[in-house]
Amino acid sequence: MKITQSFFAGDRWHNLDTSEGFSAEQAQLVMVFGERTLLEQGHWYAHFKETYPAASVLLCSTSGEIYQSAAHEGSVVATAIQFEKTQIRKAQASISNYQQSFEAGKSLSASLQGDDLKMIFVLSDGSKVNGSDLIKGINENLSAHVSVSGGLAGDAARFEKTLVGLDAEPTEGQIVAIGLYGKDLEVGHGTMGGWDVFGPERQITKSSYNILYEFGGKKALDLYKEYLGKYASELPGAALLFPLSMKISQDAEPVVRTILSIDENDGSMVFAGEMPEGAYVNLMKANFDRLIDAAATAAEQTLLNPDKKPDLAILVSCVGRRLALGQRIDEEIEAAKEIFGEHTFMTGFYSYGEISPLATGKCDLHNQTMTITTLTESK
Amino acid sequence: MTPLVLDIGKLHPLLKRQIFKYLKNSDLDDIREVDFISAVNDSYLNYERDKELFDHSTQLNDREYAEINQQLKLEVTQRKQSFEKLVDAARTLEVPVGFTVPEFNENNLLGLVEFLKQQIIYQKSIEDQLIQAKDAAEEATRAKSEFLSIMSHEIRTPLNAIVGLVYLMKQEENTPVMVENLDTLQFAADNLYILINDLLDFSKIEAGKVELEYTDFNFKQLVHNIQKSYQPKADEKGYKVVLEADERVPDTLIGDSLRLSQILSNLVSNAIKFTETGAVTIVYKLLGVQQEMAQIEISILDTGIGIAPEHQQKIFELFTQASSVTTRKFGGTGLGLVITRRLLQLYKSDILLESTVGKGSRFYFNLELEISKTAAPMKEIALIDAESSPLEGVRLLMVEDFIINIKVASKFFARWKIDFEIAENGLLGVEKARNNQYDLILMDIQMPEMDGYAATQMIRQFDPNIPIIALTASATISDKTKSSEVGMNDYIPKPFNPNDLFTKIAKYAGRQL
Numbered sequence: 001m002k003i004t005q006s007f008f009a010g011d012r013w014h015n016l017d018t019s020e021g022f023s024a025e026q027a028q029l030v031m032v033f034g035e036r037t038l039l040e041q042g043h044w045y046a047h048f049k050e051t052y053p054a055a056s057v058l059l060c061s062t063s064g065e066i067y068q069s070a071a072h073e074g075s076v077v078a079t080a081i082q083f084e085k086t087q088i089r090k091a092q093a094s095i096s097n098y099q100q101s102f103e104a105g106k107s108l109s110a111s112l113q114g115d116d117l118k119m120i121f122v123l124s125d126g127s128k129v130n131g132s133d134l135i136k137g138i139n140e141n142l143s144a145h146v147s148v149s150g151g152l153a154g155d156a157a158r159f160e161k162t163l164v165g166l167d168a169e170p171t172e173g174q175i176v177a178i179g180l181y182g183k184d185l186e187v188g189h190g191t192m193g194g195w196d197v198f199g200p201e202r203q204i205t206k207s208s209y210n211i212l213y214e215f216g217g218k219k220a221l222d223l224y225k226e227y228l229g230k231y232a233s234e235l236p237g238a239a240l241l242f243p244l245s246m247k248i249s250q251d252a253e254p255v256v257r258t259i260l261s262i263d264e265n266d267g268s269m270v271f272a273g274e275m276p277e278g279a280y281v282n283l284m285k286a287n288f289d290r291l292i293d294a295a296a297t298a299a300e301q302t303l304l305n306p307d308k309k310p311d312l313a314i315l316v317s318c319v320g321r322r323l324a325l326g327q328r329i330d331e332e333i334e335a336a337k338e339i340f341g342e343h344t345f346m347t348g349f350y351s352y353g354e355i356s357p358l359a360t361g362k363c364d365l366h367n368q369t370m371t372i373t374t375l376t377e378s379k
Numbered sequence: 380m381t382p383l384v385l386d387i388g389k390l391h392p393l394l395k396r397q398i399f400k401y402l403k404n405s406d407l408d409d410i411r412e413v414d415f416i417s418a419v420n421d422s423y424l425n426y427e428r429d430k431e432l433f434d435h436s437t438q439l440n441d442r443e444y445a446e447i448n449q450q451l452k453l454e455v456t457q458r459k460q461s462f463e464k465l466v467d468a469a470r471t472l473e474v475p476v477g478f479t480v481p482e483f484n485e486n487n488l489l490g491l492v493e494f495l496k497q498q499i500i501y502q503k504s505i506e507d508q509l510i511q512a513k514d515a516a517e518e519a520t521r522a523k524s525e526f527l528s529i530m531s532h533e534i535r536t537p538l539n540a541i542v543g544l545v546y547l548m549k550q551e552e553n554t555p556v557m558v559e560n561l562d563t564l565q566f567a568a569d570n571l572y573i574l575i576n577d578l579l580d581f582s583k584i585e586a587g588k589v590e591l592e593y594t595d596f597n598f599k600q601l602v603h604n605i606q607k608s609y610q611p612k613a614d615e616k617g618y619k620v621v622l623e624a625d626e627r628v629p630d631t632l633i634g635d636s637l638r639l640s641q642i643l644s645n646l647v648s649n650a651i652k653f654t655e656t657g658a659v660t661i662v663y664k665l666l667g668v669q670q671e672m673a674q675i676e677i678s679i680l681d682t683g684i685g686i687a688p689e690h691q692q693k694i695f696e697l698f699t700q701a702s703s704v705t706t707r708k709f710g711g712t713g714l715g716l717v718i719t720r721r722l723l724q725l726y727k728s729d730i731l732l733e734s735t736v737g738k739g740s741r742f743y744f745n746l747e748l749e750i751s752k753t754a755a756p757m758k759e760i761a762l763i764d765a766e767s768s769p770l771e772g773v774r775l776l777m778v779e780d781f782i783i784n785i786k787v788a789s790k791f792f793a794r795w796k797i798d799f800e801i802a803e804n805g806l807l808g809v810e811k812a813r814n815n816q817y818d819l820i821l822m823d824i825q826m827p828e829m830d831g832y833a834a835t836q837m838i839r840q841f842d843p844n845i846p847i848i849a850l851t852a853s854a855t856i857s858d859k860t861k862s863s864e865v866g867m868n869d870y871i872p873k874p875f876n877p878n879d880l881f882t883k884i885a886k887y888a889g890r891q892l
Contacts, residue, residue, distance in 0.1 A: 196429075198432060198433060198436045199436045199439065199440065200440060200443065226439060227432075227435070227436055227439060228432070228435075229431070229432070229435040230431070230435075231428065231431075231432065283436075285428075285429060285432050286425065286429075287425070287429050288421070288422055288425045288426075326421055327414065327417055327418055327421055328418055328421055328422070
């Protein structure tokens, strides 16, 4: 696998690093992560089409771009990949409302099915798509050995609109997926949140898809405010700092759910994912050290062999972490970099939802995690 | 990365103190641009927030656990009290032979439960035995009432013929000896008829099968009719049945006129039976009206033999008369007064008695009857043997298998100038009804080939409107209910009262009387 990376900031392109023997004409795949308003201004696809004529180009808006072991904003980062043996195929779906998410997911994985399909990398609109349903739809057609990862596009901390594109200028409502085929490709996954739970575990007593009305028999917002104490006054701005840990059953793996909005009138809260009645939830809070440690742990999870470092690591981290860690956000990227070392190319973005398989089982939608996908082609 | 500009005022207080303590004054200017300090400050603040949230949630947890603890304590107390109550209850249970009573304490809850379980099994077995006994008793009662129903039919059918034919024979020219014989025959037949009705009534009342009807009826007219109908009997003895009416009693009341006339007939016929000279007097008085209910006192006075005080309660007992001498002299079953009393009890009333031996008796009771808001029903018109019959030309089909019944009815129909046809069983009846035009059908119930219920249902399939009147010897309430269920319009028990038959034919044929 040969890679070249560059970023656009301050009105011009900067070259970052290039593998020996990389040929722009032979690049098959380009991943572009950029700030939304910046993506809206330029003819980005045209630029990449000209630079990498043979490549499929993925474009995705972010809540922050990851390169140079740091989190950036107001920039665009591009990573062009020239696989040696691995084949790629692409698929795309566009939707206009939440209800179509499941069917869109189903059609994507159906069109990418193949005997030697190794993994699917998905980038999806982050505000029009129901991430949980999308992933259920993708999983519907897939056999267990195919892994799925990726993320939902971001829009800084604005939550206005998100853009995704495949071989076209990015627009709203797009879901794109790349299938990677071949037995020479090794794929690694890691996901870790590092948030602390606090307060007692409670069951969801009233909800409607991703709207949480009551848990533990009390109004969701009331219970939140009670536990946040003096920090309750920082809501809704601080909502991203206090996600919920949710598990479907007592022995299920917990997933983290971010608050998207709150309703002072009826005391309900909207979360970035399904909140089924009967599920178990815990309040969460950020401990900086543990958030940063979690990034390192996620990186370690991707390594099948500690001595064999991957060619490329794609980091999808949550916008909530970025808001929580503030100035120290770079430290989580640095922590991952320490694990991978100098020779692994790193790219990625801050997202509105991460897609990754848990340690066991099928892929799921996560919030508030550092989710890492690594790709390595055996030499 | 752009350097952050530090606001010293927003530094964590501890960090601020440490900076001023450990750094030289000259460094302070630089501090504003030091990312390092900013990162450290973020960490300090985060730890502070983390600690506060944790402390706060710990407090909340403590409070919640205290509440849960309190709740648990309450539950433990309740459990203890429940257990004690359970033990108290268990101790009151009768312990059957062969039961081991465990030691009752809180650590032996299972023992207590096992003991109670055995008790429940034991009680259940007793309950099963009781249910079996009850079923057996009900089965016996059912068999008894069925027997009575069948017997009554078997006896009434021939009796119907006797009563009817005697009636007709008395209309003919007869020799004086014949007249006397016929009188005796009629007396015997009537008595037998009354006895059968009494027995049937009594068995129905005993079986709880008698329910009062609540329909409009003319109270004054009813009493007047009773008086009139018993006058011939009193005439035989040479005295009058006197009626002392209270005009204030409302005309139309709501009640069971059939049962009420049964009560009055019983009492009046008794009075006549035991009175040789003087008079029998019926008196009714309005005691008052409360909430649309009329309170009426009714008395039957006689100047007969009277009843000794020691016998006054006995006469209301089953099959008991005042003395065996009475039985020999006056006859009767002793059922009449028992039935009268039971019927009055259905009206939540009771029969009372004042009597002096040799002077006479007064039987009296109170009735509470609702006052009807609708108009009085049509007057009953007794009419037989008119020169020009109002029933002339009525087309009637009689479905009846018993030849004597046919003969009796035929004579009446001929006398009333009715244009009638006979069908000998249900099947023939259906055929005739299908092929001919009739104004109404009289339908026997128990017949060979096809009974009256089945025949009625078949006729109703092609003619839903023609009046069908059941004419049967099985005079039970359930027959009456069933006859209306299959689509019959009315019901005349056999042996029929010619007057009643005449009135019903007139009513259903649409003839004015």
